[in-house]
Amino acid sequence: MAFSDVFPEPLREALEKVTKIPTYGERGAGRLVYNLLKLSPSERREVVEALLRAAEVLKPCSECYLLTEGDLCRICADPKRNRRFLCVVEESQDAYAVERLERYRGVYHVLQGRIAPLEGVSPQDLTIDRLLERVDRYRAREVIVATNPNAEGEATANYLIKLLKERFPKLKVSRISYGLQFGSVLEFVDEVSLEKSFENRK
Numbered sequence: 001m002a003f004s005d006v007f008p009e010p011l012r013e014a015l016e017k018v019t020k021i022p023t024y025g026e027r028g029a030g031r032l033v034y035n036l037l038k039l040s041p042s043e044r045r046e047v048v049e050a051l052l053r054a055a056e057v058l059k060p061c062s063e064c065y066l067l068t069e070g071d072l073c074r075i076c077a078d079p080k081r082n083r084r085f086l087c088v089v090e091e092s093q094d095a096y097a098v099e100r101l102e103r104y105r106g107v108y109h110v111l112q113g114r115i116a117p118l119e120g121v122s123p124q125d126l127t128i129d130r131l132l133e134r135v136d137r138y139r140a141r142e143v144i145v146a147t148n149p150n151a152e153g154e155a156t157a158n159y160l161i162k163l164l165k166e167r168f169p170k171l172k173v174s175r176i177s178y179g180l181q182f183g184s185v186l187e188f189v190d191e192v193s194l195e196k197s198f199e200n201r202k
């Protein structure tokens with residue numbers, strides 16, 4: 001009997017579908033699916049239904065591209081947030097990491113990725129045109145570039161800093177990565193390091 005004969009069809013299909021999620025290879029898919037199956041049937045249903053709901057309702061904010069269930073995210077919809085300060089991050093989860101510090105009162109701009117020539121991601125694939133438009137429309141005072149402190153994040157930051165300074169000579173452009181370990185991902189940086197890098201932005 002061949003291996004494919006003992007492999008249940010629904011399992012094969014679930015594993016195959018999960019590998020469509022970026023960064024999920026065969027091993028990642030296996031970890032997700034096999035561990036999901038360790039839950040009770042009612043817990044499995046809860047997890048899958050929550051994922052389905054998130055997948056169906058979440059979309060980028062029409063202003064800043066943060067994930068939202070409405071048209072505007074909660075930050076853009078908050079009149080108390082200062083639109084003259086924009087913090088540029090790669091993905092929504094990076095903005096949430098900054099939010100956890102509870103000290104930043106500006107708004108965000110999600111690039112939806114980073115410049116990665118080896119993966120075919122160029123500046124045109126990111127939301128950079130929209131960033132420039134927002135900086136202009138908000139008459140921004142400062143843009144804080146908070147891309148991840150790794151090679152691609154640095155390259156993206158350098159590109160943005162140069163572009164912003166050319167377009168808006170009076171704008172203050174700062175970079176937070178100082179004090180963060182090179183190669184770390186903002187989402188997982190501990191709060192003390194992130195807070196320090198925020199205070200020491202250059």
Ligand SMILES: [Zn+2]
Binds near residue numbers: 061063065072074077
């Ligand atoms: Zn928003």
